[in-house]
Amino acid sequence: MPLIDAQNITYAPNGVPVLSDVTLVSDARRIGVVGRNGSGKTSFARVLAGLVAADKGQVRIAGARVAKDRKAALGAVGILFQNPDHQIIFPTVEEEIAFGLAQMGHAPAEVAQQVQAILGQFNKGHWARAAIHQLSQGQRQLVCLMSILAMRPQVILLDEPFAGLDIPTAMHLSRVLEGLEATLVHITHDPGMVRSYDHVLWLEGGAVMQQGRPQDVLQAFEARMVELGAADDLSDLAG
Ligand SMILES: Nc1ncnc2c1ncn2[C@@H]1O[C@H](COP(=O)(O)OP(=O)(O)OP(=O)(O)O)[C@@H](O)[C@H]1O
Numbered sequence: 001m002p003l004i005d006a007q008n009i010t011y012a013p014n015g016v017p018v019l020s021d022v023t024l025v026s027d028a029r030r031i032g033v034v035g036r037n038g039s040g041k042t043s044f045a046r047v048l049a050g051l052v053a054a055d056k057g058q059v060r061i062a063g064a065r066v067a068k069d070r071k072a073a074l075g076a077v078g079i080l081f082q083n084p085d086h087q088i089i090f091p092t093v094e095e096e097i098a099f100g101l102a103q104m105g106h107a108p109a110e111v112a113q114q115v116q117a118i119l120g121q122f123n124k125g126h127w128a129r130a131a132i133h134q135l136s137q138g139q140r141q142l143v144c145l146m147s148i149l150a151m152r153p154q155v156i157l158l159d160e161p162f163a164g165l166d167i168p169t170a171m172h173l174s175r176v177l178e179g180l181e182a183t184l185v186h187i188t189h190d191p192g193m194v195r196s197y198d199h200v201l202w203l204e205g206g207a208v209m210q211q212g213r214p215q216d217v218l219q220a221f222e223a224r225m226v227e228l229g230a231a232d233d234l235s236d237l238a239g
Helices: 041-048 071-077 093-103 109-122 137-150 167-178 214-230
Strands: 006-013 017-024 030-035 056-061 077-080 155-159 184-187 199-204 207-212
Touching: 006 041, 017 041, 017 056, 030 041, 030 214, 041 056, 041 077, 041 155, 041 184, 071 077, 071 093, 071 167, 077 137, 077 167, 093 109, 093 137, 109 137, 137 167, 167 184, 167 207, 199 214
Parallel strands: 030 184, 030 199, 077 155, 155 184
Antiparallel strands: 006 017, 006 056, 199 207
């Protein structure tokens, strides 16, 4: 079974069609998802992570039925949002990182040891007791990433993780992400971010417009974006 197996996903919260018949079945290690504002990228990420259930079709990541088996999902897939404040629940760094590990069922002593291990890996042992609200946005994003990595998911979903970060911070975080063993699914409206990837999926109006090799998909995507941008007709804007 492929690592990512999402077939014919339809998602219509409160009857509003957001995703229709979206399929991504892949073992590629670096996957990009591109699309305009409102094309359904974040919704697709939430379905892939099992945070919401598809209305039709099913998602398996590393064999786990992510929407049904939440405990297995934590070890299979992690999601890094655009805004760290949408993710952070706890006042201190160590509590935030410990939470997911505890949810996975690890004993308290093991949780404490793994929190120290992941902080040490990033030379941030001194952050353990730090108040998260006193960290910068880039630092809070790193706390979110460490929280995910501590759970060692096989797939990490990145939903525009660089928005709001300055160039050096974004470059640093980008290097950390690219160096990861885990499979990355990187959601972005910026084709430059995923040009070197193995597979790209283009969403348009909640459906797959095209998917395949980045050079093919991104060329078509960019041509379409320039065409739309050049048009005067604002009625063509999504939403
Ligand atoms: N729970 C919901 N109920 C109703 N409509 C929704 C819901 N979730 C998403 N939508 C709608 O689905 C569409 C896709 O939203 P989504 O956030 O997935 O797009 P996106 O591609 O991530 O956009 P952006 O790049 O602007 O973040 C939008 O029109 C949004 O308003």
